[in-house]
Amino acid sequence: MRVGLLVYGDMDTVSGGYLYNRQLVAYLRERGEQVAIISLPLRSYWRHLGDNFRSACVEQILAAKLDILIQDEMAHPSLVWLNRRLGGLPVVTLVHLFTAFDQHPWYSAWFYRAIERRYLTSVQGLIANSQTTLAQARELLYDKLPAYCVAVPAGDHFPARYIDFAAIKQRGLLPGPLQILVVGNVIRRKGLHVLIKALNLLPAGDFQVTVAGRLDMEPAYVRQILDLIQAVGLAYRVKLLGEVQGADLVELYLRHQLMVLPSTFESYGIVYLEAQQFGLPVIGTTAGAAWEIITDGENGYLIKPEDARGLAEVLLKLHQGRELLVALSRNALAAFAGHAGWENSCKVIWQFLYGRF
Numbered sequence: 001m002r003v004g005l006l007v008y009g010d011m012d013t014v015s016g017g018y019l020y021n022r023q024l025v026a027y028l029r030e031r032g033e034q035v036a037i038i039s040l041p042l043r044s045y046w047r048h049l050g051d052n053f054r055s056a057c058v059e060q061i062l063a064a065k066l067d068i069l070i071q072d073e074m075a076h077p078s079l080v081w082l083n084r085r086l087g088g089l090p091v092v093t094l095v096h097l098f099t100a101f102d103q104h105p106w107y108s109a110w111f112y113r114a115i116e117r118r119y120l121t122s123v124q125g126l127i128a129n130s131q132t133t134l135a136q137a138r139e140l141l142y143d144k145l146p147a148y149c150v151a152v153p154a155g156d157h158f159p160a161r162y163i164d165f166a167a168i169k170q171r172g173l174l175p176g177p178l179q180i181l182v183v184g185n186v187i188r189r190k191g192l193h194v195l196i197k198a199l200n201l202l203p204a205g206d207f208q209v210t211v212a213g214r215l216d217m218e219p220a221y222v223r224q225i226l227d228l229i230q231a232v233g234l235a236y237r238v239k240l241l242g243e244v245q246g247a248d249l250v251e252l253y254l255r256h257q258l259m260v261l262p263s264t265f266e267s268y269g270i271v272y273l274e275a276q277q278f279g280l281p282v283i284g285t286t287a288g289a290a291w292e293i294i295t296d297g298e299n300g301y302l303i304k305p306e307d308a309r310g311l312a313e314v315l316l317k318l319h320q321g322r323e324l325l326v327a328l329s330r331n332a333l334a335a336f337a338g339h340a341g342w343e344n345s346c347k348v349i350w351q352f353l354y355g356r357f
Contacts, residue, residue, distance in 0.1 A: 155273025
């Protein structure tokens with residue numbers, strides 16, 4: 001079978017969605033499938049809409065001579081009308097995150113929802129990365145879904161290594177500031193401002209924060225974060241490292257005691273799984289799919305979005321109760337062990353493609 005995967009920009013882009021795409025491509029190729037990557041340039045939403053009327057985009061897809069085309073749903077504005085010009089080529093959308101459920105002003109939210117709904121009616125199949133994403137698809141399509149499967153991401157993409165619980169316990173009981181790790185690009189949706197506001201409610205010497213994530217995606221928000229850090233006097237307590245990958249990221253997971261990512265929405269949250277692999281409890285929010293990974297009070301905590309005071313209370317409890325932190329760490333390891341790996345997730349998709357198309 002000759003499979004196409006259509007994405008925006010570079011497949012090596014650092015994000016959970018692109019990691020998922022790379023894992024899927026590798027799996028399909030290992031199974032002997034031919035996979036062609038079709039990349040469209042990443043531009044503004046409005047310029048993407050113009051792709052629908054460019055013959056070159058249609059020609060690029062048809063020239064690949066595919067049996068089936070998987071489209072990263074992020075590219076939907078370029079494909080909403082274009083898909084109807086593909087001459088019957090089966091199209092499956094791979095949904096990491098719906099634009100329609102992101103935060104938009106009231107006067108434009110209806111437009112994004114209408115475009116995304118129309119796009120979904122142009123595909124013959126849907127791959128959802130979580131039960132939460134599938135529920136959103138049902139809402140957009142008024143419960144009239146195409147053929148679909150749910151293939152959740154995994155966290156076992158780091159080289160296998162033995163996690164010594166004795167070392168994790170020792171790490172959790174270390175005196176001094178609670179070592180907090182944030183893994184996520186510095187964009188408003190990830191909620192770094194909520195963490196900084198929470199820390200401002202607590203003794204500064206009780207916490208140390210390391211942020212691993214790109215700083216170039218929302219420059220205005222990054223400036224706000226830097227100003228906020230200075231304003232609350234946490235310049236020596238919050239370190240923004242920028243993008244961190246591979247072995248360097250593993251070392252961060254091993255050195256820290258807690259992962260915090262108070263996002264306004266996560267369609268799944270691969271970094272939550274990554275953290276659990278290294279025995280880090282995770283604090284996420286009740287919005288989105290974090291509940292599919294984090295069990296509140298057992299292997300982490302779920303706070304309300306934008307609830308800085310609630311986050312501060314949890315951080316204080318964990319700083320003062322290191323035995324509780326260790327218990328959560330043990331449960332985080334157990335939770336990770338119960339999650340399926342990438343092999344299983346990609347197999348679900350492979351079987352879906354063969355069974356339906």
